[in-house]
Amino acid sequence: MVRFFGAGLLLGAELVAFVAGAVGALPQALLPPAARYALFALVTVPALLREIGLVRFRVPQNARLVPEDVQYLRRWGALQFGFEMGTGMRTYSPSALPHLVLAAVLLVVPLPAAFALAAGFALGRLAMPLLSNAWSDDGSWTAVWARAERVVRPMLALVCVGSLAVAMLAR
């Protein structure tokens, strides 16, 4: 079940990367780098401030809950659900970081490299349910996460922005 869910996550994320990369080829071809980086900074700064907790605003999301029986899915059901989750458009988004990496693919990351971002997204998305299941069977992970969230979210934002910045500057 995990393999199918993981494969679905990867497929969904790579599809979004391909579409966004294809769409992003236009601004990347037409706009000068300075303009593209300035636009990307306009997305990055508020996203970073949001993740650190200094500002609050809603991000575009699919406000739809995941049904509880999804944990009983097998094979193709898990693949399909993973695919939907891999697109990042299946349910609520508690974070602005997926939007930030999407903006990166549109504006500053070339298409082939976008596939690496997508693979990383799928891995990160897979890690959380694996950690949760390994922690315990009683759902206590949710409380642990809630206590750690104020520290974890800024860390993830800084890692994401820092890695993107170094990757782009080193090109």
Add this chain to the structure above:
Amino acid sequence: MTIRWLLHPVTAPLALVVAGLVVAAPVAGTAGGVALLLVAGAAAGLANSGST
């Protein structure tokens, strides 16, 4: 026996920091860039997950 601290929510972003700073950043060229993008994507994926 499960090593609980390995599963704690703080461990994953710390591992990504280490992966970014120690593993990916010093690697020159395309491989380093790809590794950094993997780290950035993984951070976004983890953040997107919420509690599950």
